[in-house]
Structure formats: C-alpha cells, structure tokens
Amino acid sequence: MAQMTVGVSLGPVVARMRALDGRLHPRDGVAVFNRVYLAVTEELGRRIGDGEFPVVRTAETLAVRFAERYLAAVDAASEDEPVPACWRPLFQYRRHPGVRPLQHALAGINAHIGHDLPIAVVATCRALAVPPAALEADFDRVGDTLVALEERIREDLMPGPDLLEVADPLTHLLGSWSLDRARDAAWSSARLLWTLRDRPDFVREVTDSLSAGVGLVGRCLLTPSGR
Template identity: 40%
Template sequence: MSAPVATVQDVIVRLQGIDHDLPARDGAAVFNHMYLTVTEQVAEGLAGAPVFRDPAFMAQLDVTFASLWLAAYDAPADAVPKAWAPLFERRHDDAVLAIQFALAGMNAHIAHDLPVALVATCRRLDRSPDDADVHADYEKVNELLAACESEIRRSFLTEVGQALDHRLGPVVHLIDSWNIDKARDVAWVNALAMWEMRRVGSLARRYVAALAGTVGMASRCLLTPVDRI
C-alpha cells in the first residue's frame, strides 16, 4: 500500500508511477494515463494565471478526488470499490477497446467519486456546495475532463474510419450512450443530496453505497466486450 497523497504534486508523481509500471493496453493504465493529463492541467491552473476562484479549495478537491482512484487501484482484488469493480475485472480483456476503459473509468470517477470528494472537501474546508466559488471550480474540473473525453472520442472515431471494421459500429453506439455533460450534472445533484444528508449518517452511507452500485452497473455495460455486441 502506497503512502497517502497530500498535494497535487504528490498525485502527479503517483499517477506517473502507475503510468510507468503498467502496460499501455491495461484497462487501468488507459484511464490512469488520461487522468494524469487532467491532473497536470489542474496543476498548471493552480500554478499559473488564475483559473480557479478558490485555489486552496481546488487543490484539496483534486487531492481528495484523486485519492479515491488511487484507493481503488491499491485495493486487493476482493475489496475494489463497487463503482470501480467492473474496470478492474475487465482490465486485461483484449475484447474491450481502450475507449471503453477510458469511459468506464470516467463514469466511475465522475458519477461516484466526484460528488463524494466534493462533499468531503467542503466539510474539511468549511465550505458548502451552495457557495458560488465551489460550484464554479467544480465546473472547471469538469471542463478539463470533458476536453479529454472529447479528444478520446475523436481519436477513436478516426481509428474506426481507418479500420472500416463492421464490428465497431455497435461499439460507437454503446459509447455514445454515455454523455459526460449529463454525468457531471447528475454528479452535482448527487453532491447536493449527500450534503443535505450528511447529518443523517446511516441514510448518507446507504445512499452512497446505492450510488456506487448503480455507477458500477453502468460501467459494466460500457465494458461489454466487442465480440459480444
């Protein structure tokens, strides 16, 4: 088990290590490489010209957010969080395309991890999702993720055009069924719901557990092997 990350730079170093250690075709590596790109962009936004309204909040959110992915990566096979379980179960399946791994990882990280991280960060820094600056910085994170997702889709569709493989038509339909704009909108609503439930511990835990199961189910669909579509 690796040491917990405490800064955005710690996150980058850890993601770089995973990127170096895993073969590129590994499903976990596909998502991690994309996430490393996003995190490097966040670091640039924190270090350069003002991008975020509340840099301290943004830095803590980035660390908390990334820690959920790293915890899933470090977890024993029988203890991977439900939202992430499908990705790790399929990570070595050659019948699953790289874009499927990327989108399944984004699904788990946005639909489940982002609202969880947002609420945890608000509680830690005495903020609220109702604060205008919190919502604005939340949207900035999503813009970075959306830009990466758009590039991944363009790359995949270029490959489809080159391959002219009739098997890939159903895959295009499958991946088009997941929409990052809708995912992030729902994630924000889930964060608001979790925030309101934070004082009702048992209900909040059940809500998060149910969300993890639902997110995992969606990822399992996104990871349907090509030869079964």
C-alpha cells in the first residue's frame, strides 16, 4: 500500500511512527495504538494539505508538539526510563493476553488526549507567542478529526459479535469512556496550565496530578476481559 504524503513539519514524526509500526509486534498494545495514531496523524496531514486549517503553521506546530509527547513516552520506555503515569498502564499491559486491541487503542487515546494534548497546546502557544484562544479553532478541527476516526477504530477493533452482548463487561467498560468528554477536559486543562504558566511549581503539580488521574482511567480501560 502506498504511504500517504504529509507536510514537511509532520514528516519526521510520521516517519518515526511508521518505523515503530514496522518494528513492533502487531499484537503489542503499543503497536495497536501506534497504528491508530499514525492513521490520525496522516489524516491531519492530508487535511492540512487540503486547506482545511486556515493557518498551516499553527496546525502543524500543534500536531507536531502533540505527537512528540507520545514519542517521548516511547523513548522513555525503550530506555528503561520512567514513563509518565498517564502512559504507564499501556506499557505495563501491552502484552497482557486478556486485554483486547480496542482496549489498548482507547487507553492510548485516553493518555494522549487527557494529558499530552493540553501540554501540547501550551507548548504551541509559547512557540507561536499566542494565547490558547488563538488555537481554539485548530484544536476543534484536530478534535473533529479524532472523533471522525474513533467510530472507525471501534468498528475495526471491536471483538466479534459474541462479545457484544449488552451484559458483557467489555461492552460497559468501553462505553464508559468518551472522546468528546476527554477533548473538553483537555481544553479546560490547557487553559488552566496557560493561566499558571508563570508558576512552574503549580504547573508541575497540576500536570503530575493530571497524569496520575488520566493513568487511573487508562488502567480501568485495560481491565483484562479474558482471552
């Protein structure tokens, strides 16, 4: 299959995700999320190239800063360095036989949206010397891209019909998490972090607490449901 061409700024992070896709075992939970996120980033690159984002530099900067957070977690894990609390459950349960691919995908999305996205927004604001309000339209467009792909992700990775009974615990578990709610919470967190930007001690406290809370949700999403 031909690989999608992306913008120059997104090229390096997409190349790294493609390399990971070729290196990780397909059933590895990190590989599952990586494939999902690679598809999201390539789609963002296509939409940016098609002119759906009015200010290309802003959109690409946000997308790159966003991706770099995930790739930093991958680097930390590969070097046996501490992984942020929000990402720790995915890396701990990446090979658990009782955790299904859709759980891995949603746990990764939860970590990336809930923790990494607000930090990426603030980093983008600093890089471009603009307040969060200047990024809100691009933030919403990135969120719309994620929401559009979430349904496809669930369809592609949802277990077979025998596991879709209303009473099945997996059905309730996966229905308990909402990308829309996570996106709204991420925007609120970004605004708070921007307000605290001149108080690094408070920023550290808030980001550590945010990472721990998001990690707890991720751990719940990864509850083993059987082989």
